[in-house]
Amino acid sequence: MGEKEVLQGLKDMMKAVEADEAAFQNLALQLFQYQYRHNPPYRRFCQSRGRTPRIVKDWWEIPAVPMRAFKEATLSCNDPAEAEAVFMTSGTTRPGKRGKHVHPTLDIYNRSMLRNFRQRFMGARDVLSMGILFPRPETLPHSSLAHYLSLAVREFGGEHSSYLVDGEEVHFSRLLHFLREAERSGEPCALLGASFHFVHVMDFLEQEGLSFRLPEGSRILDTGGLKGQSRHVDPDVFYAGLAARFGVPRHRCINMYGLTELSTQFYDDGNETVPSKKSGPYWIRTRVIDPVSGEDVPYGETGVLVHYDLANVHSVLAVMTEDWGKAVEGGFILMGRAEGAEARGCSLAAEEFLRSSKG
Structure with missing residues (x-):
């Protein structure tokens, strides 16, 4: 065959x-x-x-x-010279030696991501306004996570979706505008991004004495792994912090487990207890x-x-x-x-x- x-x-x-x-x-x-x-x-x-x-x-x-x-x-x-994309690992464990996953076409990767994401994260909703705590693909063209999040916004993001990171730093004024508008509108929204960016955001909100109560049905997706880019946070403390700062219950705080070397992601069904069970689609x-x-x-x-x-x-x-x-x-x-x-x-x-x- x-x-x-x-x-x-x-x-x-x-x-x-x-x-x-x-x-x-x-x-x-x-x-x-x-x-x-x-x-x-x-x-x-x-x-x-x-x-x-x-x-x-x-x-x-x-x-x-x-x-x-x-x-x-x-x-x-x-x-590889004819590849549509080459995703590379971060290189945090072995600086200067990055793994690479060559994709001649992203058709199957995109199909896998979108089918799985719709079922495991979106639930009954077709659209959510999304705040993205990760750089755009133009900033990190070899990042599978940047591509993954851009797909989420393109296919499922509402009109008020926004990238909340400039370069690789959180744009805090834009973040606050997104959160306040979500509270004001009463429409469910989603925050998605790297776990270390969520740590930086929670530290900022604590410093400013701020917390939010996002509308019922809102949800959070973090991608795990602090990778030395923020202080270490115990998982139970991390998810308790998300619930406290954003008013999103822990069963709506979803962790995605993915690898550059794979084309399919795993999800849990919330983090009321940790560690949570991960599972993937049938392929x-x-x-x-x-x-x-x-x-x-x-x-x-x-x-x-x-x-x-x-x-x-x-x-x-x-x-x-x-x-x-x-x-x-x-x-x-x-x-x-x-x-x-x-x-x-x-x-x-x-x-x-x-x-x-x-x-």
């Missing part, structure tokens, strides 16, 4: 009302075959593990590339593994998260993260960055990829 057939199969899956395990299995194996054929570094990695399309019979047997591999090789089935699956053995850990125990994202058509569908978590009914609990044995296992996997991918 070629690229066109895989793309059509995925588009059909994204239109479906509910999950179809057989369809996921079939498309995952077809996509693995396509990526094995057209992605040379990935093919060499698979060969080193003795996993080829003739041998692999189930989606969970498809070799997962360690996340760090995106910093060491161009994992693309197409010519993505998650395993929790021991990174050294590659085997699933017993249900409910902690391991490293591996995501199988069918929307990663043009790179690799299976990505082993450096995040640890545990499986729960209907999703997983994200526990943070891998530490100790888990971190060493991730490093070993990355070293194995480096050795094999060079040919």
Whole structure:
């Protein structure tokens, strides 16, 4: 099966009302075959593990590339020079060494984001005025989050939507105008952005002695990860602060978990309790593994998260993260960055990829 057939199969899956395990299995194996054929570094990695399309019979047997591999090789089935977009990691953990995810076209990425966002964040509403606490795509052209938020505004943002960041700094007067107008109008609105910007905003509001009560039905989306760009805040304190400063109940404070290396995002259903359960749409699956053995850990125990994202058509569908978590009914609990044995296992996997991918 070629690229066109895989793309059509995925588009059909994204239109479906509910999950179809057989369809996921079939498309995952077809996509693995396509990526094995057209992605040379990935093919060499698979060969080193003795996993080829003739041998692999189930989606969970498809070799997962360690996340760090995106910093060491161009994992693309197409010519990167002709890409519509190249999203890059922030480089906060390894300055000067940024991972890159090549997107020859953003069609599937956009479909995945919009279908999932509508269901998990918008709920019954078609439009919300949105205040965006993150730079515009023109400022950060290689940021997947900047693109994600611009899509949200373009497709779901009301007429009073506004970017509340200039360059990379919060524009506080514009922020206050947005919040006051939302209170005055009585129409539900949304604040969306990076968690560290929310910390800066809450610090500012506390300093100014300000708080707001946004209209019933308003909601907040934060994207997690302070990444050294603000003071550390305990998650329970963070969500209590959002509720207190904006008058948005914690069950309307949604956290999105996404990675540059993926084309699909995970969401929770609010943060009345933390850590919250994350889940994704039916074109993505998650395993929790021991990174050294590659085997699933017993249900409910902690391991490293591996995501199988069918929307990663043009790179690799299976990505082993450096995040640890545990499986729960209907999703997983994200526990943070891998530490100790888990971190060493991730490093070993990355070293194995480096050795094999060079040919």
